[in-house]
Amino acid sequence: MSGKENxxxxxxxxxxxxxxxxxxVASEIPAEHQVLVKRIFRLWMFYCATLVVNLVACLAWxxxxxxxxxxxxxxxxxxxxxxxxxxxxxxxxxxxxxxxxSFNFMAFFFLFGAQFxxxxxxxxxxxxxxxxxxxxxxxFFQTSIGAAxxxxxxxxxxxxxxxxxxxxxxxxxRIYRGTxxxxxxxxxxxxxxAWRNPPSREAQYNNxxxxxxxxxxxxxxxxxxxxxxx
Numbered sequence: 001m002s003g004k005e006n007x008x009x010x011x012x013x014x015x016x017x018x019x020x021x022x023x024x025v026a027s028e029i030p031a032e033h034q035v036l037v038k039r040i041f042r043l044w045m046f047y048c049a050t051l052v053v054n055l056v057a058c059l060a061w062x063x064x065x066x067x068x069x070x071x072x073x074x075x076x077x078x079x080x081x082x083x084x085x086x087x088x089x090x091x092x093x094x095x096x097x098x099x100x101x102s103f104n105f106m107a108f109f110f111l112f113g114a115q116f117x118x119x120x121x122x123x124x125x126x127x128x129x130x131x132x133x134x135x136x137x138x139x140f141f142q143t144s145i146g147a148a149x150x151x152x153x154x155x156x157x158x159x160x161x162x163x164x165x166x167x168x169x170x171x172x173x174r175i176y177r178g179t180x181x182x183x184x185x186x187x188x189x190x191x192x193x194a195w196r197n198p199p200s201r202e203a204q205y206n207n208x209x210x211x212x213x214x215x216x217x218x219x220x221x222x223x224x225x226x227x228x229x230x
Contacts, residue, residue: 023094033097036171043164044090047119050157051078054122057132057147057154061140064147073130089115093172102188105176109169116165123158125151133158 006019029037051074058066058074089112096104125133132154141148 021091025094028098029094030097033175036168036175037094037097040090040093040168040172043161043168044086046157046164047085047161048078048082050154050161051081053157054078054130054132054154057137057151058130060144060147060150061132061136064140064144066140066143066147067128069128070130070132073128074132077130085115096176100179102176105172108172109176112165112169116162116169119158119162119165123155123162125155125158131158 004022006022008019008021008023011017011019025034025037025041055071055074055078058071062068062071089108092104092107092111095101096108121133122129122131123133125131125136127136132151134155137148137151137155140151
């Protein structure tokens, strides 16, 4: 974004790494959608926290006599899904509301829907998936009650994440359909390349409301009253 310095993720100044994204809900998102965008951002944070709890639960699972592969997979999910979920479904939602972009809405629905299905599977807790869901936690009570209690916390958080994701996708879809968005608009944005960095609604309004008539450098001279036109 021209004239705007990236501010997310907020990193200490002594690190050689710099923020990769510019994010300012108050100035870039229309007022009627700011609450929803903030809730989607908090949902991303809650899912990341869930992955951290799941890592601790898989460690307890391993210590209690479970397979160590679950802990390794849980670490992979944390390192992979924390940044990827931000880039793959929060950023499309942010840009969709910022610029009323049909393409970014479509990207959000597809990727967020896939994340929702995966979160449901993590909440179920199939063995060998690196996720402490309900099946894994309940079955482990016979082996280690302490570890199973920690695993149960992970299952609860995965379930809450899935429930909030279902609510979020329904609310975004209702707003998208209410604004007249459709697949044809998304195709147009793709063909024109506008999906890469769609202009904000304010920029679109300024372009639309600009001068539509040519400006003359000087005021034209007209013949004086009573004189003959050439």
